[in-house]
Amino acid sequence: MDDLVIAGQAYDSRLLVGTGKFAAHEVMRASLLASGARIVTVALRRVDLDRLGEGDVLDFVPPELTLLPNTSGAVDAGEAVRLARLGRAATGTDLVKLEVTPDPRTLAPDPIETLRAAELLVADGFTVLPYCSADPVLARRLEEAGCATIMPLGSWIGSNRGLRTRDAIEAIVAGAGVPVVVDAGLGVPSDAAEAMELGADAVLVNTAIAVAADPERMARAFALATIAGRLGYLAGQATPGPSTAAAPSSPLTGFLGALPTPVALPVVGG
Numbered sequence: 001m002d003d004l005v006i007a008g009q010a011y012d013s014r015l016l017v018g019t020g021k022f023a024a025h026e027v028m029r030a031s032l033l034a035s036g037a038r039i040v041t042v043a044l045r046r047v048d049l050d051r052l053g054e055g056d057v058l059d060f061v062p063p064e065l066t067l068l069p070n071t072s073g074a075v076d077a078g079e080a081v082r083l084a085r086l087g088r089a090a091t092g093t094d095l096v097k098l099e100v101t102p103d104p105r106t107l108a109p110d111p112i113e114t115l116r117a118a119e120l121l122v123a124d125g126f127t128v129l130p131y132c133s134a135d136p137v138l139a140r141r142l143e144e145a146g147c148a149t150i151m152p153l154g155s156w157i158g159s160n161r162g163l164r165t166r167d168a169i170e171a172i173v174a175g176a177g178v179p180v181v182v183d184a185g186l187g188v189p190s191d192a193a194e195a196m197e198l199g200a201d202a203v204l205v206n207t208a209i210a211v212a213a214d215p216e217r218m219a220r221a222f223a224l225a226t227i228a229g230r231l232g233y234l235a236g237q238a239t240p241g242p243s244t245a246a247a248p249s250s251p252l253t254g255f256l257g258a259l260p261t262p263v264a265l266p267v268v269g270g
């Protein structure tokens with residue numbers, strides 16, 4: 001058993017999946033199932049409450065999965081809090097993925113507004129999972145504010161540029177007392193493995209799965225990569241050697257030294 005535990009709740013998958021950008025709701029549903037994810041995030045602004053039960057995106061999220069509404073589109077703390085409260089009223093969950101992204105070009109999270117919103121939402125009884133810059137000081141402040149996880153970016157949302165924040169993620173992991181979920185920009189399964197090998201507790205992937213030629217297969221690939229990276233981390237990695245010298249994998253001296261004088265091989269066929 002190696003469950004991901006968030007706010008006292010155990011999940012047997014360390015891959016969280018987003019629901020945007022899929023060509024069709026049916027493809028999304030099949031991909032969610034293929035990913036093995038237990039937590040699925042949905043943008044509250046995409047949910048049409050009047051269409052629930054009539055083909056809204058939420059109708060295609062398998063009911064056994066935990067819904068993590070997000071405040072995507074919010075540009076300041078006030079808007080994020082309003083969206084979160086609407087989401088809670090509509091879905092009945094206290095979980096919220098806090099996103100405050102005022103810059104339309106980078107969708108970079110606003111650290112000050114994110115922290116402010118986190119404080120307000122925690123005080124209001126939410127379980128807050130904040131999307132944030134890869135900044136160990138901010139991560140500490142969010143944790144102190146009562147956030148249930150820290151969700152630093154790997155690279156810009158939707159960029160598929162991989163783990164550009166590797167060093168900062170390592171520093172965050174080293175100091176965090178809550179799960180660290182690397183969120184955004186993971187473009188290929190090996191990016192997820194890399195994040196997990198660094199010691200991240202989980203990863204969140206949306207675009208790379210949704211826009212793949214075969215989203216269902218890509219979802220499975222991310223699932224396996226997440227597991228592989230986690231196992232690699234738990235197994236304890238070897239320290240990299242210097243770039244200028246090899247270290248033989250087989251201890252040649254001991255083996256050759258133990259051999260007796262060469263033996264004459266029998267001649268076959270004449």
Ligand SMILES: CC(=O)[C@@H](O)[C@H](O)COP(=O)(O)O
Pocket residue numbers: 017018019020041070072097131156157158159160183184185186204205206207208
């Ligand atoms: C779906 C979500 O909530 C975001 O965190 C984001 O969209 C994920 O990033 P990628 O789309 O780059 O995977």
